[in-house]
Amino acid sequence: MADKVDVVVIGAGLAGLAAAYHLADAGIETIVVERGDFPGSKNVTGGRLYLNPVRPYFPADFWNDAPFERTVVKEKLSIMAEHASTTVEFFDDKFRNPPHSVTILRAKFDQWLADKVSEKGAFTIPKNQVEDLIYDGTKVIGVKTNDSELLCDCVVVADGVLSFIAERAKLREKREPHHYALGVKEIIELPEKTIQDRFGVSAGEGAAQLFFGTITHGMVGGGFLYTNRESLSLGMVVGIEALSNHEPKIEAPELIEILKARPEIAPLIEGGNSIEYSAHVIPEGGINALPKLIGDGILLAGDAAGLGLNMGITVRGMDFALASGAMAARAIKEAKTKNDFTAVSLAAYEQSLRDSFAIKDLQTFRSMLDTLDNPRMFGKYPEAITSIFGKMFWISDQPKEKLSSTALREAMKAFGNLDAVKDAWGMMKV
Ligand SMILES: Cc1cc2nc3c(=O)[nH]c(=O)nc-3n(C[C@H](O)[C@H](O)[C@H](O)COP(=O)(O)OP(=O)(O)OC[C@H]3O[C@@H](n4cnc5c(N)ncnc54)[C@H](O)[C@@H]3O)c2cc1C
Incomplete structure (x- = not known):
């Protein structure tokens, strides 16, 4: 006999952990299944989290002990030509308190969030990959992992951008390359004081710099540089279709080298020690590629639901993931009071996404890319x-x-x- 719980969450990323936190807080028995060695071990982000969109979904003191790296107080946007660049710099006191956006490192941040989830009483099972769903007719009633089966009333699919589980559940079609961008990122270690001096910021405060122009060789995309406490996150995002069609061919690691070689950037990273390189896919389909968000006994959240936005001057996905996870939990809580986990009962989730910034922002910026x-x-x-x-x-x-x-x-x-x-x-x- 397989074990039974109220809810199984697939993926201990931000969407999955946010859902688990709120479910466990409501006394709903929840298990999070994560394929990585620990929450955050496989997760990649540029590293800037916008807090205003997510504050309404968490208690006011929730963030007090969060492992934020720096509060972003300085925004820079650099237009890059082949041998010259123009930078607009913007500072606003109101970015400071409460913080408007912060930089984070996922390995630390996801573990902190996972600890909050376990304090509320939900379990996370690492090193376990969900391979399929279990059905009773059309209703999802559990998951099959690589070594066991788990039954439940409802599954939250938060397995990230490629979400094979959403495809298996037939909630979304197989995606095309133009629905995705590729992000490559390097973390470069530097002393705290050096970062403050180079970016002209005080202790605890930081800068976010975005780059667009010839650095992407005509491809849609851009670069980013975020200050962490003792490191910089430097990366580039380009459309996958544009990258695969590009002539002459450019390999993903070259994209970062192009940035690092620029005379505007080289002095900022000089002497730094590169401690991590990662590459990851980003959803870019926007509102036009939104999947079905719910089915009988199943909901999609975060990147798995295609909830992310590249506005050119920002990449957002983490705020969408946290908020959608919280909204999914709220809808499940409501469904549990009726003991009805059908798509009709879970429809409140889709409605709350439509009423929130998440789908409204996708709608507003539908033509952006x-x-x-x-x-x-x-x-x-x-x-x-x-x-x-x-x-x-x-x-x-x-x-x-x-x-x-x-x-x-x-x-x-x-x-x-x-x-x-x-x-x-x-x-x-x-
Ligand atoms: C280079 C880059 C830069 C970015 N910059 C920013 C930024 O600055 N700001 C921002 O807000 N967003 C940014 N994003 C987007 C943001 O990182 C994502 O939107 C966000 O991480 C999505 O969270 P998620 O919880 O939905 O998915 P993820 O964080 O991807 O989590 C999914 C989890 O599911 C697990 N999993 C997957 N499959 C299975 C399975 N079958 N069984 C069990 N577990 C599974 C994975 O291991 C992972 O832990 C960036 C993304 C990239 C790649």
Whole structure:
């Protein structure tokens, strides 16, 4: 006889752990099955968590002992041309208290969250991979792992972006390459004080820098650099379809090397010790690739549900994962009061996602990637913008013309054509 619990959560990532925390808190018997050696061991993120979207889903004191690396107080956006760059820097006191966004390292953060889950009484079973679901007719009533079977009233599928389980449950179709991006990331160790000096921030505070332009060789995507307490997270994200079609071929590790070699970035990482390299897939299908979120006895949360957003200036998925896990738990709690775990009963989950930032933001930014997926955005325009600044700053041996004349002439040269008008029109949609 297989063991029976109320809920099985597949995956001890942020979505799964958030669901388990709230389920256990409500006295619902919950087991989390995780294929990695420990929660967080297999998980990759750029590393910036936006807190405002998730605060409403957790108790006010929940974050007090969270292993945040630094509070991001400085935002930088760098437009990269082949031999020049323009950086916009933004600081706001209100990023500070309460923190607007923080940097995290998943190995530490996921373990902290898993400890919170076990304090509430849920079990996490590591080194166990869910291989299939168990059905009674069309209703999911359990999971098969590599070494056992577990029966339950409801399964939360939070197994991440590739979610073979969501495919097996026929809640989502097999995805195409254009539904995904590839992220590669390196963690570079540096002394705490060096990071503060290089980024001009105080102890406990940090910077987030995003890069777009020619560094992606015309491919849709960009780079990121986040400050942790004693390390930097440096990475690049590009569309998988763009990467596989790119000529000449570029291997994923080269993408980071392109960033590291830039004279704007090299001094920031100089002397650093590279302690971790990872590569991971990111969902980019957005609202148009949203799967069925519920079935009889089953719900999808986090990346498994395609809940992630690349807005060009930010990559978000962790806030979506935490919030969707909490919403899934709330719907299961409600279903348990009726002892009815059918899709109809669990429909409150989908409704709460639709009423929240999660699906509303996907809806608002539904055209973002189609608009950005345009080689001019990663070549011609960054070159034009940096060239305008370059000409304004340049002093030659000839008399200098008025700055307004330089700016107008250069802007007309780059943007006074039909393509640019069409692209500007496209940008109005995002
Ligand atoms: C390079 C990169 C940069 C990113 N940058 C950011 C950022 O700065 N900010 C942000 O908010 N988001 C960012 N994201 C996205 C974010 O990391 C994800 O959206 C988030 O991790 C999703 O959480 P999740 O819990 O849904 O999935 P995951 O964190 O992937 O967790 C899934 C878990 O399920 C486990 N699992 C999988 N299959 C099985 C199975 N069959 N049985 C048992 N366990 C299983 C896995 O081991 C894992 O622990 C980035 C992603 C990448 C790759």
